[in-house]
Amino acid sequence: MKRHLNNMTALIFALTSGLIFGFGLILAGMANPAKVLAFLDLAGAWDPSLGLVMGGAIAVGLIAFTIAKKRHLSYLGLSMQLPTNRIIDKRLVFGSLLFGVGWGLVGICPAPAFVLLGIGSMKGVIFVVAMLIGMGIYELLESCKKSGSQ
Amino acid sequence: MFIDWNNFTPWSALAGGVVIGLASALFVLFNGRIAGITGILGGLFRPMLRDIGWRLAFIIGLIGAPFIWQLFAPLPDIQIDASEALLAVAGLIVGISTRYGSGCTSGHGVCGISRLSPRSIWATLAFMVTGFITVYVVRHLLGA
Numbered sequence: 001m002k003r004h005l006n007n008m009t010a011l012i013f014a015l016t017s018g019l020i021f022g023f024g025l026i027l028a029g030m031a032n033p034a035k036v037l038a039f040l041d042l043a044g045a046w047d048p049s050l051g052l053v054m055g056g057a058i059a060v061g062l063i064a065f066t067i068a069k070k071r072h073l074s075y076l077g078l079s080m081q082l083p084t085n086r087i088i089d090k091r092l093v094f095g096s097l098l099f100g101v102g103w104g105l106v107g108i109c110p111a112p113a114f115v116l117l118g119i120g121s122m123k124g125v126i127f128v129v130a131m132l133i134g135m136g137i138y139e140l141l142e143s144c145k146k147s148g149s150q
Numbered sequence: 151m152f153i154d155w156n157n158f159t160p161w162s163a164l165a166g167g168v169v170i171g172l173a174s175a176l177f178v179l180f181n182g183r184i185a186g187i188t189g190i191l192g193g194l195f196r197p198m199l200r201d202i203g204w205r206l207a208f209i210i211g212l213i214g215a216p217f218i219w220q221l222f223a224p225l226p227d228i229q230i231d232a233s234e235a236l237l238a239v240a241g242l243i244v245g246i247s248t249r250y251g252s253g254c255t256s257g258h259g260v261c262g263i264s265r266l267s268p269r270s271i272w273a274t275l276a277f278m279v280t281g282f283i284t285v286y287v288v289r290h291l292l293g294a
Contacts, residue, residue, distance in 0.1 A: 007203070010180075010203075010204055012207075013180040014177070014181055014203075014205075014208045014211070015208065015210060015214075016176065016211065017173050017176045017177035017185060017208060018207065018208035018209060018212045018214075019173075019211035019212075019214055019218065020169060020172060020173035020176065020211075021169075021174070021185060021208075021212060021256075022211060022212045022214070022219075023169055023173075023218075023219060024167070024173055025166065025170065026166070026215060026225065027162055027166035028163050028166020028167055028170065029159060029162065029166065030170075031216075031226075031228060032226065032228050032229060034229035034231060035157070037285055038154065038157060040285040041286075041289055042151055042282055043151065043286055043290050044289060044290070045152065046152065046153050046154055047153075047157045047159075048153060048158060049158055049163035050163065051163075052160055052164045053163045053164070053167035053170065054167060054259060054260070054263075055164070056165070056166070056167020056168040056170070056171060057170040057174065057264075058167075058171065058260060058263050058264050059168070059171065060167075060168055060171025060172055060174070060175055060264075061171045061265075062266075064171070064174065064178055065178065065264045065265045065266075067179065068178045068182075069265070071179075073182070074178075074179060074180050074181060074182035075179055076182075078181060078182040079182055081183050082184065082265065083184065083262075083265075083267065085252075085269060086268060087269070088268060091250050091252070092250075092252060092272065092273055093272065093273075093276055094250065094251075095248065095249070095250030095273075096251035096258070096273040096274075096280075097276045097279075098246070098250070098251070098280070099243075099247040099248050099251055099276075099280075100276060100278065100279060100280025100282075101243060101247075101280050102242075102243030102244035103240075103255070103281050104281040104282070104285045104288070105232065105236060105239070105284060105288065106230070106232040106236060106237055107230075107232075108230075108240065108244070109187075109244065109254050109255040110187035110188055110191065110248060110254045110256070111187045111254070111255065111256045113241075113244075114187070114212040114213050115212055115213070115215055115216055116228070116230075117213050118213035118215060118217060119216045119225065121228065121230065123232070123234065126238055127238075127240065128241065129238075130237065130238040130239070130241025130242045130245065131242070131244050131245035132245060133241075133242060133245060134241060134242040134243065134244060134245020134246040134247075134249075135191060135195060135245040135248075135249050136195065136245075137242070138249040138250065139195045139196070139249075
């Protein structure tokens with residue numbers, strides 16, 4: 001019973017975190033692709049706003065992760081799942097370089113894509129579906145690679 | 151380079167950033183997880199029963215945010231100029247590349263830099279640079 005309650009509490013915290021994250025994106029202007037592109041357009045009429053979004057988020061994040069790193073269990077008693085990989089490899093660099101191309105083409109990255117979905121934007125739906133197909137293609141390529149190397 | 155002062159919104163940007171930071175803080179301190187959308191979604195492709203709930207809950211929160219927002223205030227302007235075809239291409243690229251790069255703006259850009267992770271700092275530099283270059287090419291070289 002206690003475990004069941006804990007699971008429910010964890011779900012409620014996850015839902016609340018997603019909700020607050022979404023509010024932040026809307027307030028920050030990150031949910032507006034035109035504003036994201038105006039930030040990326042250094043040679044045009046540059047809107048530096050999103051630099052401040054990153055700054056504000058990281059200022060709070062630095063404090064939170066300093067606390068989180070010292071803990072083995074979360075405040076709900078769940079194990080801390082922080083990444084431990086420190087190797088900068090080709091996958092990380094080329095994946096991220098390519099991500100910037102996709103982001104720069106339309107001004108949408110994964111989190112705001114779901115906010116656009118919630119707004120009911122048809123274009124948001126198209127982006128999210130394509131993104132999920134892209135992630136599916138990644139899984140397929142990875143499983144082909146695995147079965148090929150065996 | 152010149153700054154577009156008319157559209158520069160420093161206070162709402164900073165406040166929005168702080169709210170995003172608070173959401174990430176809540177998630178890591180209570181759920182013990184990184185609020186990285188790529189990682190959260192990626193896990194749904196290799197589902198483990200105990201693992202699906204919180205992933206879906208976070209995503210539902212993101213989708214629900216504009217609904218709840220509208221109960222209290224009108225949504226700000228949302229403008230997507232890209233064509234449907236370009237959105238589909240960009241979506242595919244973003245889906246594949248974020249999985250290869252193990253993260254996106256949220257996981258690397260916000261949480262990763264906050265953790266002072268060298269991987270995330272390099273990843274963020276990488277996607278910012280190609281983001282800038284892509285917009286330069288599309289807007290100023292191709293003139294779209």
